[in-house]
Structure formats: structure tokens, C-alpha cells
Amino acid sequence: MPLKKYGVLKGTAIAVRLGSGPSPHYQVRIIDREKDYRIAINVSSKLSPSDLEYLVDEQFRHPLTAELGQLPLGFTPLPSAPGGSALDFIRGNLFDRERMTPLPPNIPGPDNDLNEKLDHYFQRAMSDEEAVVYAFGEPWGPEPAKDKYFGFSPGAGIHDIHMNQGNHASFADQDGTWQDGGVLIHFPSSQQWVGIFLKFQSQTWHTDDRTGHAIGTTPPVPGPVPVPGPVPHDGVVRIVAALVNDTRTPEQETITLLNTSPQPVSLDGWALADKRKNKQPLSGELAPGAARVTRVAKPLELSNQGGLITLLDSQGLKVDGVAYVKDQVRRPGWTLVF
Numbered sequence: 001m002p003l004k005k006y007g008v009l010k011g012t013a014i015a016v017r018l019g020s021g022p023s024p025h026y027q028v029r030i031i032d033r034e035k036d037y038r039i040a041i042n043v044s045s046k047l048s049p050s051d052l053e054y055l056v057d058e059q060f061r062h063p064l065t066a067e068l069g070q071l072p073l074g075f076t077p078l079p080s081a082p083g084g085s086a087l088d089f090i091r092g093n094l095f096d097r098e099r100m101t102p103l104p105p106n107i108p109g110p111d112n113d114l115n116e117k118l119d120h121y122f123q124r125a126m127s128d129e130e131a132v133v134y135a136f137g138e139p140w141g142p143e144p145a146k147d148k149y150f151g152f153s154p155g156a157g158i159h160d161i162h163m164n165q166g167n168h169a170s171f172a173d174q175d176g177t178w179q180d181g182g183v184l185i186h187f188p189s190s191q192q193w194v195g196i197f198l199k200f201q202s203q204t205w206h207t208d209d210r211t212g213h214a215i216g217t218t219p220p221v222p223g224p225v226p227v228p229g230p231v232p233h234d235g236v237v238r239i240v241a242a243l244v245n246d247t248r249t250p251e252q253e254t255i256t257l258l259n260t261s262p263q264p265v266s267l268d269g270w271a272l273a274d275k276r277k278n279k280q281p282l283s284g285e286l287a288p289g290a291a292r293v294t295r296v297a298k299p300l301e302l303s304n305q306g307g308l309i310t311l312l313d314s315q316g317l318k319v320d321g322v323a324y325v326k327d328q329v330r331r332p333g334w335t336l337v338f
Helices: 064-068 114-127 169-174
Strands: 007-017 025-031 036-042 052-057 074-077 101-103 132-143 155-159 182-187 192-199 237-243 254-259 271-273 279-281 291-295 306-312 318-325
Touching: 007 036, 007 114, 025 114, 025 132, 036 132, 052 114, 064 182, 114 182, 114 192, 237 306, 237 318
Parallel strands: 036 155
Antiparallel strands: 007 025, 007 074, 007 132, 025 036, 052 101, 052 192, 132 155, 132 182, 182 192, 237 254, 254 291, 271 279, 271 306, 306 318
16 A cells, blocks of 8 residues: 655755664654644665666756645645655656665764755755745654654654655555655755655556556565566656747647667657546657657647646556756747757
8 A cells, every 4th residue: 555645845944863773764854834743755765776876967857846835834645646745766757767776874984974965955944934845755753752853842743854765575555656755955046956766776667557556566565576567768768858848829739759770769658648537549669779760649748737648658657757947948039858
């Protein structure tokens, strides 16, 4: 079953503690106008390999940022479904997964471990009185006791601030789609959004659209034995450009695909999908290193207000995905390069 409750906490960071001990979490004290919270961010895994994969996007651009700015301070429950503000590392096209890299929680020296990477951005957020933190995950509390790290009462906060699908069998009961954790920090003075995303190395990148369970493994029971599953085409063909805001009547919007591999790729049975999961089928063969400009056809739609474009293979597995925001398509007739 998925997380019991899912949502986003919006507030201001006022204190931090580095993660340490047998189950280290980087701790942040967050306040809104009335309450205190603590967000607990994993910096190590109980399962081997223990180092988490992380990605920090200092220029995070995604349609959901426009929606987040309208939320009130404090915790807001979010439906675990597409089309809203929930995070999904696979389906939400939040970032290029190839940019994620493992990093230990503690290494001698400055700015070279996960604790210090997180601390860099939260120290900056604490020094900027306008900065707003958005922490996605599962809430806890209120608790009768004081918070054990920062001493406020009642204790309350957010955890599971990491990918929450494709788990190892021992944690598969927490799998679900559109319920991934993460942190976004908005710095209004510079109009900058920083995205912080974490994933356990034991988690997989292909999951069932209904359950969030890893695809290609046995049912979620302890001690799984992998069995043959679909062969993914991760990143073989990339979405490299799109004409979203066409000036002609009728519009002739396009999406450009590039075969990055040294082998021809058959697109038979493949499809392009938009934010609402409308699909446009593809066919034919794409030669090694070749690009194809595909004319957009109904029901696929590219909104000028921002959106998602996802490339799926014949097995329905994600090959590539991109996101764009309204400001990127403000010049009519220009092709957006990803």
C-alpha cells in the first residue's frame, strides 16, 4: 500500500542539524506563522549500498512551481495523482535521472558529502528572510512530547523525503505513484528555484503505473529472486526540442527526437504523451545519430502555459521526458531546445 498520507509542507527554515548515528537524517526546523515542524531528510540507507543517489538542480524549472506559490503556509495534503502538485520522479519529468549520483553522508573535507550538500542550500535559505521551503513527503504528529532535536512542542513534521516507489521488497509496502518526496527552495529575490531530489540505490527506475512496485521482479515479499522483465530503452532516444507556440493557422507544433545510439531504433509501438497522458503513436525506424521532427497531432497537446512531454517505448516504459514552463515559450514561432 502507498504512504498513509502525502503532502507538502511550506514554510521558513530557521535551524538545522547534520545527520549522524546509525540511521542519519539531516534535520531542519521549519516554521509557518503559527506552528513549528521538523523535516527529516535521509542521508544514508539501511540497505546496501548505503549511499543515497542525489541531484540538486539550481535552476529548477517545472510547471508545478506556479501552483506551489499559491499554497498556504503549513502542511497541505496532496492527491497522489497526475495533474496536481504531487511529485513523481518517473512520470513527472522533474529532472534527468542520469544526473543523479551516489554520495556518502560524511567524508572528511569541505562540501564533499551529502550532509554538506544539503547544509549549503539550507544555510542559504536561513540567511534569506524571503526564502520559502517546500518539503514533500509523509507527515507525522502532532506528538504529545517535545521535538527531540529542536525542543518545540508539540512535535510534528515530514519524513520520507525521497523517492517512494520501486522499493526493495522489504519496503515495497510503501510503494506508490505520485507520492515521491523532495525539497524545493524558492528564492524570490532572484526568482530562483532549487530542487533537491534523493533516491536509494536499491530502488528501480521502472515501476507499475498502478502500484508503484518495481517492474521485472517477483511480488513484494522478503527475499525476492529477480525474474526476466521488460528490456528498457532508457535514454536511447531523447526529446531534444519542441515547437510549442506556433504562429501558423492551423498550428503545426512539432517535437524533435534524436537517436543517441550507434544502432537503428524501431519506433513501432512507441508513443509520445503529454501532461494529461494523452498519447500520440509513433512508428518507423530512426537511424543511428539521426533526428526526426514529429508533427503533433490530437489528442496530444502542448500547452503554452507549460507542460510535460514523455517518450514511451512499445512496452509502455519511459525512455525520456522533459518539462517546460510558460516563460520558456513566450516567443511565438521559436523552437524550445531541451
